[in-house]
Amino acid sequence: MDKELQAAEKVAVATEGEQTKAGPVFTPFVDIYESQEGLTLLADMPGVPKDGLVIDVKDNTLTVRGEVKPAADEGRHVLYQEYKVGDYYRQFTLSEVIDQNKITATLKDGVLNLYLPKVEPAKPRRIEITAA
Numbered sequence: 001m002d003k004e005l006q007a008a009e010k011v012a013v014a015t016e017g018e019q020t021k022a023g024p025v026f027t028p029f030v031d032i033y034e035s036q037e038g039l040t041l042l043a044d045m046p047g048v049p050k051d052g053l054v055i056d057v058k059d060n061t062l063t064v065r066g067e068v069k070p071a072a073d074e075g076r077h078v079l080y081q082e083y084k085v086g087d088y089y090r091q092f093t094l095s096e097v098i099d100q101n102k103i104t105a106t107l108k109d110g111v112l113n114l115y116l117p118k119v120e121p122a123k124p125r126r127i128e129i130t131a132a
Helices: none
Strands: 005-007 030-034 038-044 053-058 061-066 087-094 104-108 111-117
Touching: 038 087, 053 104, 061 111
Parallel strands: none
Antiparallel strands: 005 087, 030 038, 038 111, 053 061, 061 087, 104 111
16 A cells, blocks of 8 residues: 555544534544455445545545444443443545546445555557648
């Protein structure tokens, strides 16, 4: 993976003063695979429904946001909790090798699958000359 896709520098996603919604925001773990045709990015986003997922491309930056709605604990109170529920946020810088208009996404079983196809190289062709 040369420079087709680069993870943004690791920074705090949001501080309490910047958030408009209470709760933690996590950086999802990702695996990135490359083929001659494109890149496949797999992001771990448990609990994010399809309608809670927003994927944007702007100024060569791919942004992935996932919103998790916590389950209601009716009649129960937490004694001990290791599993933290929160939203997800991650950004990537795209190079000119990625065809940004053809990026596709699927979400299944808490795993986001993004396919980022590479731009097709220009095919050699002969230019015909006409007499003037």
